[in-house]
Amino acid sequence: MARARSAIVTGASRGVGFYIASGLARRGYRLLLMARRRGPLEEAARRLEAMGAAEAVAWPGDLRVEGHVRGAVEEAVRRFGGVDAVVMSYGNPSCEPCLLHEARWSDWVEAAELYLASTAAMLKALVELNPGKASVLLVSSATYLEPMPPLVVADTVRAGLVKLARLASRGYPSRLRVNVLLLGSYDTPGARETIARLASRRGADPGELWEREVVARSPLRSTGDPEGLGELAACLLESTEYLAGAAILVDGLMTPCSQ
Numbered sequence: 001m002a003r004a005r006s007a008i009v010t011g012a013s014r015g016v017g018f019y020i021a022s023g024l025a026r027r028g029y030r031l032l033l034m035a036r037r038r039g040p041l042e043e044a045a046r047r048l049e050a051m052g053a054a055e056a057v058a059w060p061g062d063l064r065v066e067g068h069v070r071g072a073v074e075e076a077v078r079r080f081g082g083v084d085a086v087v088m089s090y091g092n093p094s095c096e097p098c099l100l101h102e103a104r105w106s107d108w109v110e111a112a113e114l115y116l117a118s119t120a121a122m123l124k125a126l127v128e129l130n131p132g133k134a135s136v137l138l139v140s141s142a143t144y145l146e147p148m149p150p151l152v153v154a155d156t157v158r159a160g161l162v163k164l165a166r167l168a169s170r171g172y173p174s175r176l177r178v179n180v181l182l183l184g185s186y187d188t189p190g191a192r193e194t195i196a197r198l199a200s201r202r203g204a205d206p207g208e209l210w211e212r213e214v215v216a217r218s219p220l221r222s223t224g225d226p227e228g229l230g231e232l233a234a235c236l237l238e239s240t241e242y243l244a245g246a247a248i249l250v251d252g253l254m255t256p257c258s259q
């Protein structure tokens with residue numbers, strides 16, 4: 001009997017990572033889920049199995065620790081016999097929202113570990129440990145094209161993900177196919193927390209700020225729909241080999257035409 005398809009999803013306990021894991025669960029994947037807090041991750045695993053995942057394993061770990069990232073690949077290969085797909089969703093830098101003059105040295109180091117070192121470690125572990133070829137999707141933001149000053153740390157650092165995706169896909173064409181999602185706005189706990197912090201700094205109402213700074217940025221006057229994102233991500237992960245090293249804009253038209 002053919003082995004069920006398997007995936008590692010990071011940042012999987014909530015938000016974008018959970019939405020994408022849901023798309024894979026609905027297709028019957030076996031999932032290894034990573035985030036730092038065990039409780040919410042185990043709850044996410046239960047919900048994903050209820051949605052149709054053949055298996056959902058909670059694997060608590062921190063993306064900023066090389067051994068945790070490598071351990072996730074080791075465990076997925078041991079349990080599933082190989083990894084077909086990897087989705088890397090991340091957190092946000094702890095200083096966010098912060099302007100350039102407010103960011104400390106340690107904020108830049110944290111972001112470099114969270115986005116770049118973690119991704120490089122994941123790709124290296126896949127090349128070294130995974131018996132087959134993995135399709136990898138990295139979660140980045142449309143604000144990489146149209147930067148927002150309070151996201152300067154995240155946007156500057158994750159710009160490197162686009163280069164990494166292309167270099168890794170070109171360097172290991174029989175082992176890796178890596179693409180990047182440049183997302184517009186999704187209603188997630190993390191996005192709500194960033195807006196709440198911004199509102200408290202400006203003495204503004206969080207609900208109003210959400211409408212003005214998030215919803216109204218798209219001419220569609222809405223945030224992205226989670227189910228659609230999960231379905232799209234699953235399609236991209238399973239799509240043609242020719243889609244590799246690409247940055248794919250899914251932004252509800254919020255990025256101006258000049259980009």
Ligand SMILES: NC(=O)c1ccc[n+]([C@@H]2O[C@H](COP(=O)([O-])OP(=O)(O)OC[C@H]3O[C@@H](n4cnc5c(N)ncnc54)[C@H](OP(=O)(O)O)[C@@H]3O)[C@@H](O)[C@H]2O)c1
Nearest residue numbers: 011013014015016035036037062063091141185186188190
């Ligand atoms: N929401 C949007 O509109 C949007 C748009 C474009 C891009 N993005 C990007 O997409 C990513 C996810 O955003 P989100 O809004 O879904 O955030 P979120 O709601 O805060 O979810 C973040 C997830 O990542 C996990 N996580 C955070 N830091 C981690 C670490 N060091 N190691 C392992 N897991 C970690 C969290 O669980 P634990 O805290 O338990 O670890 C949680 O599962 C972020 O990089 C964000 O910038 C989001």
